[in-house]
Amino acid sequence: MEKIDFVIIGAGVVGMQTALTLINNGVAPEDIAIFEQNPFPGEHSSSRNSGVLHAGLYYPQNSLKQKLCLDGNRMWRTQASELGIEIKKIGKYVVATNIQEIEELNELYNFSIKKSVPEISWVGTEEIDCLKEVINVEKAFLSKNTGIIDCAEMIKKLSEYLYKKGVNFLENQKVDLIYENKKLKIKCNKETFRANTVINTAGLYAVDLRKSIGLEDIENNYVKGNYLKLNKKYFNDYLIYPLPEKSLKGLGIHTVVQGDGSVLFGPNTEDVFDVNYQMNSKIIAEIYYGISKIFKNINIEDLSLAYSGIRSKIIKDNKLYSDFLIQSPVENYIEALGIDSPGLTASPAIASYICSIAMRSST
DSSP: EEEEEEEOOOSSSHHHHOOOOOOHHTTTTEEEEEOOOOSTTTTTTTTSSSSEEOSOSSOOTSSSHHHHHHHHHHHHHHHHHHHOEEEEOEEEEEEEEEGGGGHHHHHHHHHHHHOOOOEEEEEOOHHHHTTTTTBSSSSSETTTTOEOOHHHHHHHHHHHHHHHHTTTEOOOOOOOEETTTEEEEEHHHTEEEEEEEEEEEEEEGGGHHHTTTTOOOOEEEEEEEEEEEOOOOOOOEEEEEEEOOTTOOOOEEEEEEESSSEEEEEEEOOOOOSSSOOOHHHHHHHHHHHHHHHHOOOOOGGGGEEEEEEEEEEEEETHHHHHHHHEEEETTEEEEOOOTTTTTHHHHHHEEEEEEEEHHHHO
């Protein structure tokens, strides 16, 4: 039975960032194996999101989401340059669409200042008047540190770098774990491996995976988000966001600017019980209702289905757990659970957090 020092389960952006961070901490690439149940890396959440690098406006102070979002945004700037990945520092407006929302917008702005979120400022009267040509807005602030990244390019460049370094990628390998006498075994297809350290970054399947070694205290809470394409030119100098849902279940229907300059709207929030990316044309009318409350000069005929993604939220202690959960509940096993937004932004910092646990465990 072959033995592997570090097994990473899930070749999404968090799993690949974890491999990269292990290498940067002195682990030999040949001592790392990434198991992925799909034929290619990043086929789920890593490629089915808005591609926004968030600035850290929304998340509670001292939460992992807040700290790792701020750190990850900064880390991406250096890493993207090293890997040849383009980041567009496009910025975004957060808007109050009516007078009733101004107080909440003020609170979000002050909350962001208190958390030392960089590069945010109120929008002046002249700029508000320009925005009123495309959206309903009474007041807005600008987050200049918000950016966008091409997810397909990011996955390609990151995976190619790890391949060239000599990291072992094992695709089409659905994994079960076996935990015996404080030792972990990786059972997949017809093979079984032993591992010194297992890192569960399986995203949507992370909760199911941990159940294979008897960890039953957490459940999935999938939330689907659908995106629509706008089939005409529109304002795309900055992203435009409404105020977020109070639960942070979603950030509201906002614009997404693609690399070619085209504009998407989304995502909505839809509770689902399985991983299914099919979209029904009825979604257009549902999302259009949210669009029409904010955005002007858009007809329902201007919209078409784009793609959908699923957020890997979790239930802990019978409640929706709103933060990232990164922990080592049993020896030689580390897990990253509930890695929804801002997971892409935070991924380099999540990887560093995981590796700090792994390095402490291996000493």
